[in-house]
Amino acid sequence: MMRGSTLVRAALIGTALALALLPARAAEPIRIGELNSYKAQPAFLEPYRKGMELAVNQINAAGGIAGRPLELITRDDGGNPGDAVRVAEELVTREKVDALTGTFLSHVGLAVAGYAAKRQVFFLAAEPLTDKITWSDGNRYTFRLRASTYMQVAMLMPEAAAAKRKRWAIVYPNYEYGQSAAATFKKLLSAAQPDVEFVAEQATPLGKLDAGPVVQAIADAKPDAVFNVLFGPDLAKFVREANTRAALEGVFVVSLLSGEPEYLDPLKAEAPVGWVVTGYPWYDIVLPAHKAFLDAYQGAYGEPPRLGSVVGYATIRSLAAGFTKASAAGGIDAERMIAAFKGLEVTGPFGPFIYRASDHQATMGAFVGTTAVKHGMGVMTGARYVDGASVLPSDAEVKALRPAAD
């Protein structure tokens, strides 16, 4: 009798233990391996990290994905492709992550994309803007969130063409981003306005703009409009020098990314006025999805979000949506993630968007507006949201642009 009861008790305890262990096994976290140039690009990536953490906390507070919590493992990629590939290897081999994400610089993003294709790991490129990552060098394992260089330029095109200016000058940082933005701009504007003339082109070393001579050379070409691709410290130098020399008086300026708080805020009261820019006017967005994001972000960190925050937040939201869809299809391996991301619907701070099946590009758009100065700070006014889908080439055109991938 004693013996039997001990057995029963043992069996009961055993079952209880097994039951206690089962949920623990089921709650094995989904691991996201994130790598980025935190040291090289802190101004964009500190808010980005906060945006990611906010999304992870929200998702885990709501019960995770199919009962499994998200675990975010972030790494510095050293700001160069060589270190980045090693870090990606570390995340995959040692941390056994379920997907890779992150990267800021285009060449780093492209290198990690190449690695992902080689080792058959799912990779969501968060920020790199280069067109190549989804088009000419696009691959099966890589998707991209942020609106590309091409999309950003195309968003500005209606205003640029409507200005009906004949003599355009272009100034851009001398690397792939600047070069491809300038080339796309020339191509699209010439198509929209065949009689346009490009009177000056200044390609300046990134981060080392010699503002005086460059501004003067542009003024000497007597343009009636300027397309600017400079950003960061180069932009500040350019704006100040142009003000001092009154070089852009009466000149219509179209400028890429300059409305992003990361680049506009440091200019304070000297921010340019009347430039048509792409950017992120967080103070002026009425979308309900953005209201919720803004409140949560300010509640968590006590400061307004930057564009980096939006990108970080939307990255995690995208991955979560992908993991959810893939889990429902039977697992979160790379193949199921690729299938899940094709046509995946996600709601981010700018509202719903999708990942296109044709070129793996997200249709999350950006805001286009006109710069002004309010209360001693640069702001975007009259901003309208441009859906990324409205400026992307059709699926058929993309097929020709994306030779190597499916």
Add this chain to the structure above:
Amino acid sequence: MSFEAFAADWPLVPALAFQAINGFASASTLFLVAAGLSIIFGVTRIVNMAHGSFYMLGLYVAVTLAPLVPGPLGYWGAVLAAALVMGLLGALVEITVLRRIYRAPELYQLLATFALLLVINDAALYFWGPEDILGPRAPGLTGSVALLGRRLPEYDILLALIGPIVLTVLHIVLTRTRFGRLIRAATQDREMVAVLGINEALLFTAVFALGAAIAGFGGALQMAREPANLLIDLGVLGDAFVVVVVGGMGSIRGAYLAAVLVAQVKALCTALGIIEIAGISFNMSKLTLVAEFLVMAVVLILRPHGLFGRPIPPAHHRGSVEAPLRPLTTTGKFSFIVIILGLAALPFLGAAFSYAPVLALDVLIAALFAASLHFLMGPGGLASFGHAASFGLGAYGTAFAATSLGLDTITAFAFGIAVAALGAALLGSVAVRLEGVYFAMLTLAFAQIVWSVVYQWEDVTGGSNGLFGLWPDPPFDSRTGLYLAALAVTVAGVMLLRYLAFSPFGYGLRAARDSAMRAEASGIPVARLRWLAFIVAGTLGGAAGGLFAFAKGSISPEAISVGRSIDGLVMVLLGGVQSLAGPLLGAGTLTVLQDTVMRETDYWRALLGGLILLVVFAFPGGIAGGLALLARRGAGR
């Protein structure tokens, strides 16, 4: 003829003239960074890698202080305060860091100042945050004056004047004061100054403080033109080196002339814009990426000591005469074999060590790169600041052959090595005519020129993004296959270097290093040996680059950047330049350290810098030197 009519007929003439005036403002800025560097080098022989950091901190201090007091007092007070603070910081750095290591072999001060560069950058990030800070404009100087039908900013006029003013003041100080005479005397013969009972330590501190103060002043003056940001330090460092070298190390007026030359060439490239030559249009503004290094290469080829430089008298006070290299003992050979076997076993240790071969692959590539550089630096006595050029040529040669030419892995690798060897033969034939810091700078210029060609030659090199998708063929496509192949290549390369070091070629090279004249007199063809050493180093550096390209599956211009050249130097110095095992130890230590600290903390640069400083303090001869010292102590000698 009126000016308007003239300008209408010849629109380019006033445009170029005006740009020339612009150039003088830029020249003053360049001069202020370079002047301090030149003085510091002249007296202390320190290649101060942290010089750009003083400039950057000067700007940060100025933008912080200027808004505290409104009006001109606030602005100019902040500029002077920034100069003063940087002077004090310079003195502090000299006393606490550099003074400890003057006895170390030359170039170890370079390693220490490089560590400072890392620490200061992270300190600035900690104190001022990541966002750019735009300072106020100079009160009363925000307008512009009309000139040649254009507007010239008043502040630019002031800047254009400040350069010559500082030049004059420095000239008077150097020629008319006792302090200046001591500086000049120390520049010419430091030992004699010490023998005459001058307090050398105090002189060094004062000189370092002066140089840092001028850099801080130059940085603070940029307040009206440029936001304070964390990329400035490395950005201006390259320019400053160029100006100092073009002018002639230690020559102040040379530095000013060089600053004007560089600024004018850049202004000209910008002013010309797109030009057409024989129907091909070329955007001259793209040349501004590399203009200063083109100027430096041309000047150094024509005048090997810069415009106003003189041959540098050797610094006699090197800690001790370098002991001759010894072939490995039986124990040494045995441990070498054990280490190789251990490395070869790494991929088979199982899942718990799955990351070990990944990291070890990077260590192997770094080791081959560092060992090849060490062959030039150690036995050759030629410190190259542009060894990344050979790494990059090898990597790009391999990548180009594998992707565009479609060659198989082994042929592509051989092709890359051949490209690197050819490049080294070409560049080396010019570079080895120079010595010491001029050799270092010419190699740096060559590397930068190669970098800028690669960076902009979109069709062949993929431009700033580089080339992708060059994974090796089987059996090298698996992690293990590639790792073992890299191990074989690295071991073969290192053994070849060892063999050469103890061949007549190696002995001749070392003789040439220790006394070029005596070597020459004994019938050793010094120039030819150095050229051969340059080719050997370049070839093996190229092999490291080829391995890198396959290991990463992609290659970008970073492979040729100054950063990689500096990494190579740091590995060699960290490991110990006086030992053949040094570069291997240094490469392993730096790669593993970097990998570890990058994961452990956000402020990994500062941590890395701190660790390098610790090594330099503890083992002034590098890790290999330190180990040898410990071994000797252990043996009771």
